[in-house]
Amino acid sequence: MTQAAPLISAHGLELSLGGRPVLTHVDLAIQPGEIITLIGPNGAGKSSLIRVLMGLVRPDRGEIRRRPHLRIGYMPQKFFIDPALPLRVTRLMTLTAKAGRAEIEGALGETGVAHLADAQVQSLSGGELQRVLLARALLLHPDLLVLDEPAQGVDFGGQAQLYRLIGDIRARRGCGVLLVSHDLHLVMAATDRVLCLNRHLCCAGPPEMVAKDPEFIRLFGEDAAGAFAPYAHGAHGHDHAHTLSGEVAPATDPAHDH
Amino acid sequence: MIIDFFARALIAGVGVALVAGPAGCFIVWRRMAYFGDAMAHSALLGIALGILLGVDPALGVLGVAAAVALILSGLGANRSLTSDTLLGILSHSALSMGLIALSLMRGARPDLLAYLFGDLLAVGFGDIYWILAGGGMAFVLLLVLWRPLLALSVHEELALAEGINAGAVRAGFMLLIAVLIAAAMKITGALLITALLLIPAAAARRFAHSPESMAVIAACFGVLAVCGGLFGSLQFDTPSGPSIVFAAMLLFLFSLVAGLRDARGKRV
Numbered sequence: 001m002t003q004a005a006p007l008i009s010a011h012g013l014e015l016s017l018g019g020r021p022v023l024t025h026v027d028l029a030i031q032p033g034e035i036i037t038l039i040g041p042n043g044a045g046k047s048s049l050i051r052v053l054m055g056l057v058r059p060d061r062g063e064i065r066r067r068p069h070l071r072i073g074y075m076p077q078k079f080f081i082d083p084a085l086p087l088r089v090t091r092l093m094t095l096t097a098k099a100g101r102a103e104i105e106g107a108l109g110e111t112g113v114a115h116l117a118d119a120q121v122q123s124l125s126g127g128e129l130q131r132v133l134l135a136r137a138l139l140l141h142p143d144l145l146v147l148d149e150p151a152q153g154v155d156f157g158g159q160a161q162l163y164r165l166i167g168d169i170r171a172r173r174g175c176g177v178l179l180v181s182h183d184l185h186l187v188m189a190a191t192d193r194v195l196c197l198n199r200h201l202c203c204a205g206p207p208e209m210v211a212k213d214p215e216f217i218r219l220f221g222e223d224a225a226g227a228f229a230p231y232a233h234g235a236h237g238h239d240h241a242h243t244l245s246g247e248v249a250p251a252t253d254p255a256h257d258h
Numbered sequence: 259m260i261i262d263f264f265a266r267a268l269i270a271g272v273g274v275a276l277v278a279g280p281a282g283c284f285i286v287w288r289r290m291a292y293f294g295d296a297m298a299h300s301a302l303l304g305i306a307l308g309i310l311l312g313v314d315p316a317l318g319v320l321g322v323a324a325a326v327a328l329i330l331s332g333l334g335a336n337r338s339l340t341s342d343t344l345l346g347i348l349s350h351s352a353l354s355m356g357l358i359a360l361s362l363m364r365g366a367r368p369d370l371l372a373y374l375f376g377d378l379l380a381v382g383f384g385d386i387y388w389i390l391a392g393g394g395m396a397f398v399l400l401l402v403l404w405r406p407l408l409a410l411s412v413h414e415e416l417a418l419a420e421g422i423n424a425g426a427v428r429a430g431f432m433l434l435i436a437v438l439i440a441a442a443m444k445i446t447g448a449l450l451i452t453a454l455l456l457i458p459a460a461a462a463r464r465f466a467h468s469p470e471s472m473a474v475i476a477a478c479f480g481v482l483a484v485c486g487g488l489f490g491s492l493q494f495d496t497p498s499g500p501s502i503v504f505a506a507m508l509l510f511l512f513s514l515v516a517g518l519r520d521a522r523g524k525r526v
Binding site for chain 1: 286287289405406408409411412413415416417418419420422460466467468469471472
């Protein structure tokens with residue numbers, strides 16, 4: 001395995017769904033051990049982009065290179081199990097992976113939910129389910145974790161903890177992480193690089209730089225950009241709430257369409 | 259004489275129920291009840307085609323059911339057409355075409371009621387081998403498909419991301435349902451086949467804590483329903499299909515009552 005080779009690289013991705021352009025001219029590369037956050041308003045093509053990167057959707061144009069034998073651990077955005085399907089956490093973990101009890105409990109322990117091994121999946125809270133799904137992705141020994149809105153349905157304090165946990169996992173396992181999010185402030189603290197997507201890549205770079213980018217401010221508003229100040233100076237892993245709503249400003253500037 | 263017929267129907271019915279229970283779990287989990295109906299209703303057309311072509315009607319049923327499954331999955335790929343409405347149209351059209359084809363037949367017109375509602379006297383020696391072979395094939399298919407199909411049923415996108423070939427698995431499952439329908443046709447009749455898939459699985463839900471235990475319990479309930487229904491059919495001279503469904507319904511009611519008692523026990 002070469003050290004310098006990116007886990008995934010993509011050039012000139014184009015995708016239309018139902019006649020509407022979803023991705024135009026997207027280039028990106030994910031390096032080993034790096035945490036990248038994909039950020040953008042609703043409908044910006046974030047989920048489509050990760051589906052294309054994982055090979056679930058074929059782009060209309062463009063090229064994707066995955067490192068040979070790349071193992072991806074995926075955590076989907078929406079997860080609902082029909083109440084008619086009885087399923088314990090251990091069985092959910094081994095739907096496609098083959099793993100023994102000790103291995104399963106190890107992965108669950110890493111995300112802090114080892115006590116839930118025998119719980120029925122339908123009885124889990126939002127935060128518990130996200131941690132179980134994260135443990136499930138870890139069980140595949142991934143080189144790259146792809147996490148689509150991992151903090152969904154998790155309360156605020158829990159979100160901060162979850163992002164800290166993702167940072168810990170990266171430090172321990174050295175895997176790359178591709179996060180999708182639209183809650184800005186928490187993610188920014190735990191990420192190496194931010195890609196701001198609105199069908200095309202508006203801007204990319206370290207969080208402090210992206211926050212100052214006029215394109216980013218146009219998409220997300222001054223409030224969001226201003227909210228980075230404490231993170232730029234502050235220590236990691238604080239858990240105080242900001243006044244910032246985290247909501248996305250409407251992108252209505254017609255002059256910007258290209 | 260009648261006992262011979264009865265034993266044959268019993269063996270065939272138990273064989274079908276053993277596979278229909280676990281396969282029916284997927285019908286319940288994947289919310290495919292109407293889909294199963296559409297395939298089952300097409301069985302009548304298969305019988306008519308089989309008679310017209312001079313082959314075993316079961317082969318006709320298998321062919322038409324598989325064709326309907328292909329049409330449905332092809333239409334399902336087109337997002338604007340996936341709907342109950344479309345399934346309803348296909349289901350009832352297939353049933354009507356089958357009824358028309360059978361009624362147009364000259365000479366020895368087949369017994370329509372037997373095909374619609376099942377007739378345990380209709381199970382001959384040839385049928386029993388056919389049904390057991392079909393059931394065995396369906397059982398092997400089920401074992402092969404179990405893990406990937408379960409992963410797909412829990413979360414399709416996640417299963418795809420983890421390398422499950424969804425197209426092949428879905429096609430395999432449809433073939434499995436088509437084989438089951440062809441095998442169950444003589445016993446329950448075209449109109450009631452889906453009940454043998456749905457009701458034992460639904461009744462098993464309350465007693466199961468894992469997908470695998472639900473499948474085993476559903477198989478047991480299916481066998482109980484077939485045995486109860488066939489004995490009732492023999493005793494009271496009622497059509498075999500409705501008798502089996504009635505027995506299955508009693509099992510389902512029993513599971514509801516057991517569930518209510520559980521819930522009350524927890525609250526106290």
